[in-house]
Amino acid sequence: MRIGVAVGEYAQDIYGAINSLSGMAADFVDIETDPTPYGILVAVDDAPLPPAKNVRRYVTKQDTDAEEWAVVASRNLLCEAVARGNQYPIAVALPTPAYHLSQPAPSGVAIVGPDLGEKLTAALRAVKIELLHFENEDVGIVIDPSTSSRQSNLKLIRQCMSKERVIVAMQSNSTASDNIQNSSTGRLASGPEEIIQIVRDLVHDDYERQRLGFEAKKFVASTSWSRVVRALLLGGRKGLPEFELLSQPVAKRRWDARLGHAHKWQTAKYGNGQLRLPEEHLDLGELGPLRAMNLKKIIGEPDPRKAAP
Structure with missing residues (x-):
């Protein structure tokens, strides 16, 4: 199937995701393109498309004027999509590029x-x-x-x-x-x-x-443009994907796991820059600054009465 992709914001992302699917081929189109060769035309927000019957839009902005709200980037847009005549809109979170950080979140x-x-x-x-x-x-x-x-x-x-x-x-x-x-x-x-x-x-x-x-x-990081495209290409789907719900205790457990089994050091004795268990010790000076800081936070402030001899 050939799919026309409207030129505009995120067009390159959608174009690449469509071409990665077996049996699909995408072309960029504008308002003057002949829509006849295309089975579906897709666009983001108000990106211009030629008049056609099978138009599907991925809506990321609440002030979008176009009517074809097939897929929305946030659940709060679902009611508006239904009000515009889309019986079964789908919510797929807006994909965002991953950024590499050189330091933890500053203050x-x-x-x-x-x-x-x-x-x-x-x-x-x-x-x-x-x-x-x-x-x-x-x-x-x-x-x-x-x-x-x-x-x-x-x-x-x-x-x-x-x-x-x-x-x-x-x-x-x-x-x-x-x-x-x-x-x-x-x-x-x-x-x-x-x-x-x-x-x-x-x-x-x-x-x-x-x-x-x-x-x-x-x-x-739990979404992608491939998910957006699959939602755009589906017809008559019922039901809405749920956003992941994360309780605070679950989030804390996952964060603690990231520290590298830091919890076992909660019962350690602290002294001279070292944590000591009966059969193991850890020199904080050999750790990176982030993990050392979090280990100190987990065990609390050093108590001279519990310091290792």
């Missing part, structure tokens, strides 16, 4: 979005939290104070999560709450006062900030 704070921006900025500065430019490499906490999904940027949220930046957003913002599991892949707040308290805690808690960032990156 810098940035704010994006229009809602409450100025008031929140003043309130944060009043508690001695300085805000950095969003593109600054020292930003590890990003605040999205938008109170509704229409003011929030899905692409920006998922890019931050892929970079292990912790998103702090409003619970009333369904774009954020559909992508963030509170205390697992980010933080959700009921109001500006709670946002300020959450940010103050995260700035001073390296362990929790890095855990949330790690979980966020893992969460956004």
Whole structure:
């Protein structure tokens, strides 16, 4: 089958995913292309397509004007898709490139979005939290104070999560709450006062900030353009794929496992830069800084009364 792909944002990703499927071939098309040779025409958001019957769109923005909302990038868009006449829309999360980080999530704070921006900025500065430019490499906490999904940027949220930046957003913002599991892949707040308290805690808690960032990156990596294309090419599918639900205890267990069996050192005695068990010892000076820091956090502050002789 030949499939026409509208030129626009994400077109190259969809084009590559289609051509990787057996028996499928994709071509780029525009509004002046003859649609006759193509079994299906696909596009993202309002990318222009020639008039045709079998048009399917992957919608990532709530203000998209086109009617063919076949697949949406977030569950909060499903109701709008049905309202536009799509009986069985499918939700497939927006794929986001993976970013390689040279350091764990830092403690810098940035704010994006229009809602409450100025008031929140003043309130944060009043508690001695300085805000950095969003593109600054020292930003590890990003605040999205938008109170509704229409003011929030899905692409920006998922890019931050892929970079292990912790998103702090409003619970009333369904774009954020559909992508963030509170205390697992980010933080959700009921109001500006709670946002300020959450940010103050995260700035001073390296362990929790890095855990949330790690979980966020893992969460956004669970989708791909191949999944988007398969959803676009399916007809008459019923049912919706569920987003992964991660409870805080499960997230903490997975994070602890990443540290390399750190839990067994909880009962160790600490002294002279070493952890000691009856038949084993570990020199913290030989570890990387991240693992050494987290091991120290797990066992707590050194107690001279328990120090090894």
